[in-house]
Amino acid sequence: MQDSAMLPDLTDARLVISSAPHISDQESVSSIMYGVIIAMLPALGASMYFFRTRALWLVIVTACACVLTEYVFQKLRGKPVTIYDGSAVVTGMLLAFNLPPTLPMWMAVVGGIVAMTLGKHVFGGLGSNPFNPALVGRAFLAAAFPTAMTSWMSPVTNTAMATATSAATAAATTAATSAATSAATAAATSAATSAATAAATSAATSAATAAATSAATSAATSAATSMATSAATLGGISAATAVDTISMATPLALMKVEGVATSYWQLFLGNVSGCLGETSALAILIGGIYLIYKNYIDWRIPVGYLGTVGLLSLLMGQDPVFHWLAGGLMLGAFFMATDMVTTPITRKGRWAFGIGAGIILMVIRLWGAYPEGVTFSILLMNGFTPLIERFTRPRWYGEVEANA
Amino acid sequence: MGKGKTFKGGIHPPGHKELTNSKSIRRMSPPEEVVVLMQQHIGAACQPLVKRRDVVNKGQKIGDSDGAISAPVHASVSGVVKAVESWVHPNGYKVQAVVIENDGEERLDPDIVPAGDLESLDKGTIVDLIREAGIVGLGGAAFPTHVKLSPPPHKKIHTLIINGCECEPYLTCDHRVMVEQPEKVVYGTRALLRALGINKAFIGIEANKPDAITAMEKATAPYADIQVVPLQIKYPQGAEKQLVTAITGQVVPEGCLPMDCGIVVNNVGTAAAVAASLKTGMPLIERVITVSGEGVKEPQNLLVPVGAKLSDVLQVSQGFNGTPRKVIMGGPMTGVTQFDLSVPVVKGTPGIVVFNDLKTATKPEACIRCGRCVDACPAFLVPVNIVQYVDGGQLDAAVEWGLLNCIECGSCSYVCPANRFLVQSILLGKQEVQAARNKQTS
Ligand code: SF4
Ligand code: SF4
Numbered sequence: 090m091q092d093s094a095m096l097p098d099l100t101d102a103r104l105v106i107s108s109a110p111h112i113s114d115q116e117s118v119s120s121i122m123y124g125v126i127i128a129m130l131p132a133l134g135a136s137m138y139f140f141r142t143r144a145l146w147l148v149i150v151t152a153c154a155c156v157l158t159e160y161v162f163q164k165l166r167g168k169p170v171t172i173y174d175g176s177a178v179v180t181g182m183l184l185a186f187n188l189p190p191t192l193p194m195w196m197a198v199v200g201g202i203v204a205m206t207l208g209k210h211v212f213g214g215l216g217s218n219p220f221n222p223a224l225v226g227r228a229f230l231a232a233a234f235p236t237a238m239t240s241w242m243s244p245v246t247n248t249a250m251a252t253a254t255s256a257a258t259a260a261a262t263t264a265a266t267s268a269a270t271s272a273a274t275a276a277a278t279s280a281a282t283s284a285a286t287a288a289a290t291s292a293a294t295s296a297a298t299a300a301a302t303s304a305a306t307s308a309a310t311s312a313a314t315s316m317a318t319s320a321a322t323l324g325g326i327s328a329a330t331a332v333d334t335i336s337m338a339t340p341l342a343l344m345k346v347e348g349v350a351t352s353y354w355q356l357f358l359g360n361v362s363g364c365l366g367e368t369s370a371l372a373i374l375i376g377g378i379y380l381i382y383k384n385y386i387d388w389r390i391p392v393g394y395l396g397t398v399g400l401l402s403l404l405m406g407q408d409p410v411f412h413w414l415a416g417g418l419m420l421g422a423f424f425m426a427t428d429m430v431t432t433p434i435t436r437k438g439r440w441a442f443g444i445g446a447g448i449i450l451m452v453i454r455l456w457g458a459y460p461e462g463v464t465f466s467i468l469l470m471n472g473f474t475p476l477i478e479r480f481t482r483p484r485w486y487g488e489v490e491a492n493a
Numbered sequence: 494m495g496k497g498k499t500f501k502g503g504i505h506p507p508g509h510k511e512l513t514n515s516k517s518i519r520r521m522s523p524p525e526e527v528v529v530l531m532q533q534h535i536g537a538a539c540q541p542l543v544k545r546r547d548v549v550n551k552g553q554k555i556g557d558s559d560g561a562i563s564a565p566v567h568a569s570v571s572g573v574v575k576a577v578e579s580w581v582h583p584n585g586y587k588v589q590a591v592v593i594e595n596d597g598e599e600r601l602d603p604d605i606v607p608a609g610d611l612e613s614l615d616k617g618t619i620v621d622l623i624r625e626a627g628i629v630g631l632g633g634a635a636f637p638t639h640v641k642l643s644p645p646p647h648k649k650i651h652t653l654i655i656n657g658c659e660c661e662p663y664l665t666c667d668h669r670v671m672v673e674q675p676e677k678v679v680y681g682t683r684a685l686l687r688a689l690g691i692n693k694a695f696i697g698i699e700a701n702k703p704d705a706i707t708a709m710e711k712a713t714a715p716y717a718d719i720q721v722v723p724l725q726i727k728y729p730q731g732a733e734k735q736l737v738t739a740i741t742g743q744v745v746p747e748g749c750l751p752m753d754c755g756i757v758v759n760n761v762g763t764a765a766a767v768a769a770s771l772k773t774g775m776p777l778i779e780r781v782i783t784v785s786g787e788g789v790k791e792p793q794n795l796l797v798p799v800g801a802k803l804s805d806v807l808q809v810s811q812g813f814n815g816t817p818r819k820v821i822m823g824g825p826m827t828g829v830t831q832f833d834l835s836v837p838v839v840k841g842t843p844g845i846v847v848f849n850d851l852k853t854a855t856k857p858e859a860c861i862r863c864g865r866c867v868d869a870c871p872a873f874l875v876p877v878n879i880v881q882y883v884d885g886g887q888l889d890a891a892v893e894w895g896l897l898n899c900i901e902c903g904s905c906s907y908v909c910p911a912n913r914f915l916v917q918s919i920l921l922g923k924q925e926v927q928a929a930r931n932k933q934t935s
Contacts (some may be wrong), residue, residue: 104832105818105851108917110903111825112506112662113853116910118861174858216859216911387864434864434875478878485895486734486872487747 118215122175124385128376129182129424135359135369139244140190144365150194152181154201162210176215180204183223186366186420187464188230191242196234200226220471221431224464231464241339241362339363340415341454341461356414367420370413377423386427389436393443394422394450401451418450421463431471438474438481445477446470497700499725500735502871504904506662506728506826508701512785512792514665518673520796521809523570523595527800528580528837529555531589534629535636536562541591547574550602552775554625555591564637565627568593569778569798571600583822583836584829590837593800605774611684619688619771626770627777627840631762632656632667632731633823635841638763642688644752650689654740654751655682657698657705657761658724658731661824664844666781667761669794671698671705674765675712681764682719684771689757692718695740696761701726728826729902733758735871747898762843777840782806786821788847790814797838804834806845819848826903854912866905866915872898876905876915883922888929891922899923 136144159177163170184204188197204226212218231238340361355361359369366373380386398418399409412418417425422443426432432442446466453462470477532538537560543549549568557565572595580590608614608622624639644650655678659667671678682694696713698706700723713719722740724730734745736758743754751758766777778799785792790811797806803820807813821828822836825846866876874895882891896919905915 103816103818104820104830106830106832107819107853108914108920109823109825109827109829110907110916111819111821111828111830111846111848111853113907113909113912114504114506116865116908117912118858118910121861121863121910171858176861214859216861384865429861429863432862434862434867434877436864436867482875482878482894483867483873485747485874485898486738487745487749487898488873488895489746489748 118176119174121385122179124383125179125380125424126175126182128380128383128385129179129186129366131372131375132186132366132369132420132424133182135372136186136190136365139359139368140242140365143190147188147190147192147194147197147365148182148185151185151188151197151201152178154198155181155184155205158202158205159210162206163214166210168214171215174215177205180209180222180226183366183424184226186424187223187227187364187417189238189241189363190365191240192230192234192237196230196237199233200230203229216430218430219474220468221425221428224425224468224471227464228468243362244360244368339461340411353410353414356411361415364417364420367417370419373419373423377419380423380427386423386429387436387439389439390427390432390443391422393440394418394426394447395443397444397447398451401447405451405455407455412451412454416461417463421446421467425463426467426470431474433474433477433481435478435481435483437483438477441477441481442470442474445473497723497725498739499727499730500739500871502869502873502904503727503729503735504869504907505726506907508726509663509785510665510668510701512663512665513783513794514668514702516665516669516793518666518669518781518794518796521798521801521806523597523599523798524801524805525595526575526802527569527593527595527798528802528835529566529568529591529593529800530580530582530837530839531556531566531591532582533566533627533635533799533839533841534564535634536560536564536640538588539563539566541577541589543574543577543591545574545576548572549574549593550600552602552605552778554604554627554776556589562637562640564629564639565625565776566591566799567627567776567778568602569800570595571598572596581833581836583831583839583842601775605776607774608771611680611687611771614684614687614771616688616690619684622771623688623767625776626766628763628766628770629777629840630760631766631780631840631843632760633827633841633843635839638759638767641752641757641759642685644757648752649755650691650752650757651693651755652741652757653682653685653689653691653694654736654756654758655685655694655696655761655764656731656733656736656758657696657702657709658736659702660699660726660728660730660732661826661828661843662728663785663846664783664824665785666783666794666843668702668705670765670781671702671761672708675708677765677768678709678761679712679716679719680772681766681768682713683716684767685757685759685764686718694719695722696720697722697724697730697736697740699724699726699730728904729871729900732871732900732902734900780838780840780842782838782842783844783846784810785844786846786848788814788817788820788849789845799840800837802835802837803831803845806838807834807847813847815849817847818850819846821846821848825852826907827901853906857913858911860909860911860913863910865908865910869904869908871902871904872900874899876919877913879922880913880915880918883918883925888922888926892926896922896926 155177156172160172181201184200204222208222208225209218357370361368381388398412402409402412426446433439449466449469450462537558539556539558541556543555551571553568554565555568572593575594576592579587582588620639620642628638629635657667657671686694696709706723710721724739737751737756738744745751745754770776779796781796783794820831822831860877870876879891879894879896899919903916
């Protein structure tokens with residue numbers, strides 16, 4: 090090559106050769122994950138308001154369990170440690186949001202370990218897992234500890250002894266640790282009718298037996314358990330003035346088993362019993378809108394999911410608003426069904442995912458034995474995701490039909 | 494974002510146009526030596542028409558080819574041929590080059606005569622003049638202009654689109670040409686219309702150049718057949734097919750050219766070059782380029798002789814501002830990094846951008862299937878899946894997912910939060926498919 094007039098300060102230049110493009114936008118995997126964490130803060134705040142420090146501890150413990158599991162797994166496998174990308178924290182927080190506030194801490198830890206191993210790392214880590222890890226953790230807990238997973242406490246704000254919060258929480262914790270028996274105990278303390286007691290006892294026994302059985306049979310078990318819980322709750326309500334808040338059916342269970350509706354306003358605010366982060370539609374909406382605004386989730390999934398649920402409820406003569414607000418649908422629609430890794434990548438596929446999940450959810454809620462179906466509707470659709478993607482490949486620019 | 498027409502998909506990279514968009518075009522004094530590459534266009538390379546020690550005039554043809562798709566090259570200075578040898582092309586490969594030592598006399602070639610009134614020229618003459626002037630697309634692709642103007646007889650052309658988008662960040666050369674020489678662009682547009690025998694032209698300009706839009710609207714006012722179309726600010730607005738869709742609503746079918754839809758697209762710089770060579774007879778021996786990026790002391794728009802070396806151009810811009818890490822020929826979205834500053838400016842060089850740091854990550858993370866690449870792709874592909882197939886060696890599946898329809902705009906890589914090398918893998922995949930097909934046919 091010919092000599093060229095060297096520029097004065099080029100001598101120590103180390104010019105980099107690379108293929109275009111030479112610029113990139115500022116978004117990174119971790120900035121997205123931290124964005125999702127920020128979006129969860131309103132729901133976390135709400136759960137702390139309704140369930141007090143119990144909620145915070147559950148979230149912290151579950152998130153730590155997830156991060157630690159990821160660290161240990163990656164160390165053992167000699168893989169690069171990616172705990173700082175925020176995805177393990179997201180999984181942990183989401184899992185905690187899907188747990189009853191009364192769940193014993195050690196169970197939450199087990200859930201976190203399962204979520205990170207069976208849900209994520211056996212498939213090769215972030216991006217390779219077919220199922221939403223938090224929901225895998227939750228499904229495992231529901232199968233392994235059906236009673237504990239369906240023992241609810243009423244929000245602290247709801248009780249006559251609201252001021253004595255720590256006492257209430259402590260009571261709740263103690264009660265919950267003996268999960269299998271708590272329903273029966275509560276029922277007993279309430280001095281309910283013998284019929285209720287009988288129902289509760291038999292249900293509790295079946296629940297205890299089923300605790301060891303596999304996931305497949307757990308749905309039926311859980312139904313039984315929730316019946317136990319709601320039976321207990323009935324007792325709880327009658328005795329509410331006397332004691333506190335230990336056991337309380339979720340609005341969906343109340344509706345399904347007892348036909349008792351909860352007011353929209355209470356549901357919207359989240360002043361009802363349920364999983365940690367699922368009760369307050371308001372808080373979830375704030376986070377969800379932030380996620381959509383930041384382009385961290387695609388609005389098509391929540392709109393498709395909620396829209397389908399609304400439409401089907403109307404068709405079945407049910408109250409759509411109740412179905413939207415009750416249970417884990419809001420949390421599921423904005424935070425669980427929108428998990429990027431386990432949902433279709435195409436826009437049409439995302440519609441399909443949302444609508445499919447909505448249909449499955451309503452089938453479970455209307456005809457299933459289980460009062461709630463968000464987890465399974467999303468997990469099932471996760472399973473369909475590769476198929477959906479294959480059938481929803483967008484037509485590319487100027488695409489000509491192969492055999493047109 | 495702004496108003497105006499646009500296409501679907503695309504991205505909004507920061508433009509950094511303010512570095513140079515208000516700076517008037519300056520003429521670079523001709524360097525002591527120029528290197529005129531024999532391949533400055535898509536198509537057949539030229540054969541040198543001169544040898545060592547020959548004396549050449551400014552504007553003299555020094556390379557040509559019989560190939561149907563080719564364009565001659567000319568001396569951009571007068572002087573003595575120092576060497577005819579192989580040289581590195583900005584795109585990385587080696588080509589033949591004529592090295593001319595400038596004698597500083599600016600001695601014009603006697604063949605250079607103005608073409609005369611536009612009205613007195615017929616179709617064929619204009620096309621021939623454009624070919625002889627060595628005019629190619631100045632937007633970057635460098636497709637010979639006369640070929641675009643000679644569609645096969647069965648393809649009826651009805652619309653001319655002049656591309657004034659300049660959607661690549663940093664580049665402002667087209668912008669300045671429109672602001673400073675709007676009448677030249679209009680004259681060139683009229684010549685192109687005449688060469689095509691049609692009377693409908695659109696000049697598409699992104700809304701981030703309001704002064705260019707104003708100037709062009711004023712200059713086109715007397716001509717009812719030329720219309721200025723403001724476009725949304727979005728990359729890659731200037732990609733040929735995307736521009737066609739934005740302006741006309743038509744979609745160019747895969748495997749086809751805009752020509753197949755009756756549309757011819759030319760860059761504003763090309764139109765100005767056509768005007769210049771028809772008016773003066775001077776072939777394409779200089780062009781406006783933008784020298785920018787935080788790595789140059791004095792970002793500016795320069796009129797440089799074709800064949801001026803990178804080092805000379807940078808010298809004119811007061812050299813580097815700090816220690817450069819990337820010297821990019823072209824814009825940052827599609828430009829090519831250089832390691833040797835003796836590489837010359839070619840007809841298709843729109844600019845030189847110098848960065849002092851790497852603005853892209855070097856280590857990709859795991860794909861989180863966020864779908865950003867899908868949303869950004871102006872060709873409506875699923876880049877992540879295509880890349881998965883390419884990386885896995887499944888070229889057939891990659892083609893089924895549209896591998897060959899990628900326009901190589903780089904939008905997917907730009908948006909990927911995991912910094913995956915998407916367009917880079919797709920390029921490799923395309924090359925592999927091409928290689929496999931060549932093997933089959935030979
Ligand atoms: S943008 Fe990157 S991370 Fe997101 S889906 Fe595409 S390749 Fe994966
Ligand atoms: S796949 Fe090709 S056309 Fe699509 S964004 Fe990437 S580079 Fe551009």
